[in-house]
Amino acid sequence: MMENRQSFLIIRRDNIGDLVLTTPMLEAIRKRYPEAYIAVLVNSYNAPAIAGNPFVDDVFSYTKGKHAAGASILHAHWQRLKLIWRLRQCRFDFVILPNGGFAARALSFARLLKPRRIVGFVSGEAPSGLSLPIAHAGGEHLHETEDICRLLAPLDVTEPIPGLTVVADKALAARISAGFPATFTQASGPVVALHLSARKEKQRWPVERFAELAHRLHAAYGVRFLVFWSPGDENNPFHPGDDGKAARLLIEIADLPVAPVRTEALAELIAGLSLADHAVLSDGGAMHLAAGLGKPLVCFFGNSPAYRWHPWGVPYRLLQKPSEDVGDISVDEACQAYGELVAAIALAEDTGPEN
Incomplete structure (x- = not known):
């Protein structure tokens, strides 16, 4: 049995959703070792997704070279060397590598820090330096969170896996809501976040279907809407955005109580999503952020495996067609999914412990 006073570094330097799906691991470690020092190493791009996490003592971040430009690339590399020295x-006691399989680069980085032990996945024989290897699940149909939490076994962490944790900046959320139009704030009814953007082409739902869905949900449930999208020009070859798509949708639903939430930064997306009651969106980082904020979801899946990436820890209805193309999901199916979600939430409230 290990002593409670331990120090842990969890390295998760990849996408936003991957980092959010690692937050149950942080809570599980904190519950098992309440006096431990727990730190997380992330990149500057995904860092806001872990900001304010109550189970973490420190968040270390650095800027990837591809996110820097010109002379700032040299500065980014210099800052990274300083960070390595500081972490070293x-x-x-433990550096944990919660990647979806063996991660050679993450292991190489962890070795530089000279920890007492490194925990990570292996596909075969354990490489040098990986002192606590865990066989990767491979063909087992595990959710990403279930899979990476298997790395906790050597740490004597055996409790059920918690939900996700994402913390919104309340002051930023207040500033965002202060800009909502009167047509939105003076109306009543549940607030649904509609997030238009998706990185993969097969996970993009057409604007006209979002518009029809909004009209039908408003007629049936009195829903108000927050419209989110990735800002920018869709023709930008480096950072394409959905300003044009959002503008078309906002015109089509101008007769409804709606507020646009144009998020230039990740912290703004998190704060904006915190103002919604439910969300309708495609699989991706925003979906996992919404789940981390505790929002019930209707989610569209294209060609991502739903068993691996479905929302974790919140009520949801997931739609995925045999074609693995979100464009084949109908408005009727989305309406039905939202109705089922609302009914399930109401039933759970009626049959709660107090009854």
């Missing part, structure tokens, strides 16, 4: 002085 911590002499962590």
Whole structure:
């Protein structure tokens, strides 16, 4: 049995959703080792997704070279070397690599920190430096969170896996809501977040279907809407956005109580999503952020495996067609899914512990 006073570094430097799906691991470690020092190493792009996490003592971040430009690339590399030196002085008891399989680059980075032990996945023989190897699940149909939490077994963490944790900046949320039009704030009814953007082409739902869905949900449930999208020009070859798509939708639903939420930064997306009651969106980082905020979801899946990436820890209805193309999901199916979600939430409230 290990002592409670331990130090842990969890390295998760990849996409936003991947980092959010790692937050149950942080809570599980904190519950098992309440006096431990727990730190997370992330990149500057996904860092806001972990900001304010109550189970973490420190968040270290750095800027990837591809996110820097010109002379700032040299500065980014210099800052990274300084960070490595700082983390090396911590002499962590455990560095954990919660990647979806063996991660050679993450292991190489962890070795530089000289921790006492490194925990990570292997596909075969354990490489040098990986002192606590865990066989990767491979063909087992595990959710990403279930899979990476298997790395906790050597740490004597055996409790059920918690939900996700994402913390919104309340002051930022207040500033965003202060800009909502009177047609939205003076109306009543549940608030549904509609997020238009998706990185993969097969996960993009057409604007006209969002518009029809909004009209039908408003007629049936009195719903109000927050419209989110990735800002920018869709023809930008480096960072395409959906300003044009959002403008078309806002025109089509101008007769409804709606507020646009144009999010230039990740912290703004998190704060904006925190103002919604439910969300309708495609699989991706925004979906996992909404789940981390505790929002019930209707989610559209294209060619991503739903068993691996479905929302974790919140009520949801998932739609995925045999074609694995979100464009084949009908408005009727989305309306039915939302109705089922609302009914399930009401039933759970009626049959709660107090009854």
